[in-house]
Amino acid sequence: MEKTKNYIKLGLFVTIGTVLLVLALYLIGSKKNLFSETIKVNTLFRNIGGLLPGNNVRFAGINVGTIQNVKIVNDTTVLVTMIIEKDSKKFIRKNSVTDIGSDGLMGNKLINISASSSESSIIEENDTLLSLKSVGTDEMMHTLSNTNMNVYDISTDLKAIMKRINNNSVLWNLLSDTTLARKVRTSMENVEQTTKHASELSANMEGILKDIHDGKGAAGKLIGDKAVADDLANSIANLKAASDTAKLALHHMHEFMRDLNITPGPLGVLARDTAMANDLKSTIHNLDRSSSLLQEDLKAVQSNFLLRKYFKNKIKAEKDSVK
């Protein structure tokens, strides 16, 4: 009796132990899709960045499978074979793209499958999905290093600029000058007024232009009236004729002057001979003097008793004629 009891107890223990073991194996296996129906899908990468068989495959952030195998095809291609649950298959299209991500910042690598916007049929066994080049930590670090260098350069320049600004008393005076601010404000007020005037002016101009357009005023007539335009055209034609005549006259004048220069005529001599010019000058001077003397003499003659009567009569006759 006791023996049977012990057997039962042992049987219970063994059963519990075995069940726990089987349960643990099943639970682990179910996570690795060992007991569910699956399909195989491939994808190609240039660099898988440490992806291992057994890593998860996610679609829309949900685990839908695992990596079965990773194989180098050639020097630039790595073939990754994924096992995807059949239940999730219907959501994944042939034009879906894969990329390598990680579970958290430092977590295990995994493959993300992302849906494309365009239409396509559902994936089948052994289909190959397109892949995106993922940004690796190394690449990120490299870019970050470049950025750091740039930031360093910029900060050095900024430091130098700030130093120069601090050492520059002119700028500080400029900044601390209150009168400048007042002047600037006045200038701004002036600018405001000027723009106001400009606005008024442009309004006036608009009015004027409107009047001109309507044919009002001289300018309007000038532009709008056909008769004025004809007159103007005539005037311009006349002006042209006059300018032609003037041009001809100038031409003749030019020829005349040339002749004057070339031919040994009296006028040419008169024009060029400086000695004669001086003589002429002194002659004219003498003539001027002589004429003034003559005037004086004539005044003396007028006052002479012999001729006085004649002049008196003449003045009288002139007065009478005026009356």
Add this chain to the structure above:
Amino acid sequence: MFKKNRYKDFLKETGEISAFAGRFFKEGFKPRYEFAELIRQCFIIGYQSLPLVCVTAFIMGLVLTVQSRPTLEEFGAESYLPAMVAISVIREIGPVITALICAGKIGSSIGAELGSMRVTEQIDAMEVSGTNPFKYLVVTRILACTLMLPLLVIVGDTISLYASYIGVNLKGVVSWHLYYTQVFDTIDFSDLIPAFIKSYFFGFVIGLIGCYKGYNSKKGTEGVGLAANSAVVVSSLLIFILDLIAVQIADLMGLT
């Protein structure tokens, strides 16, 4: 001279244990099989060790969780607590602690039992009566140890993980569903299978050393104590050595 003798004794004992193991395989596979005695031993070794293993596993799971929390909190990785504890328990702590507990309880009891049987010449009497004492006493005990220890380890792991769940919820709130998902998301076959296989070896070593020490005990009643003592010491040491070998093999096979 003394040192030389010690080396010689060590080598002699290693050779004798190996021969003892060889004899186990030789006698074990030969009929007639002592099923009734095997099951009795399984009951004693497996079932009767269960309370001790469960209590130890529960405490280990709880303590490990509570003690790991502050360190993980420092890194802000508190959410990794279930995963970390599960990996530690399944891979290492579960099998080794259970094996050590069993080495203490089972190894010493086998050593003392067989030792006293040897001293009181019961083994010789069995030989005379035509019963193969090796088959009846040794093979059944070693086999029972080998078979029962992995089961004890599995039960112990389960208890530890439940204790860890309690430990996680002492200072935080993690639902059972989330805890279980995190644990089984982390654990892989490469964690469970090597640990399960090595626990067979641990069981084998506990049974082998206990039986060897008891079966070959001398010097009267003093020898019984000595056999029990050395059975625990040697089997505990061998458990660690086996663990070292197991981790290297697992590493070579890419299972770490």
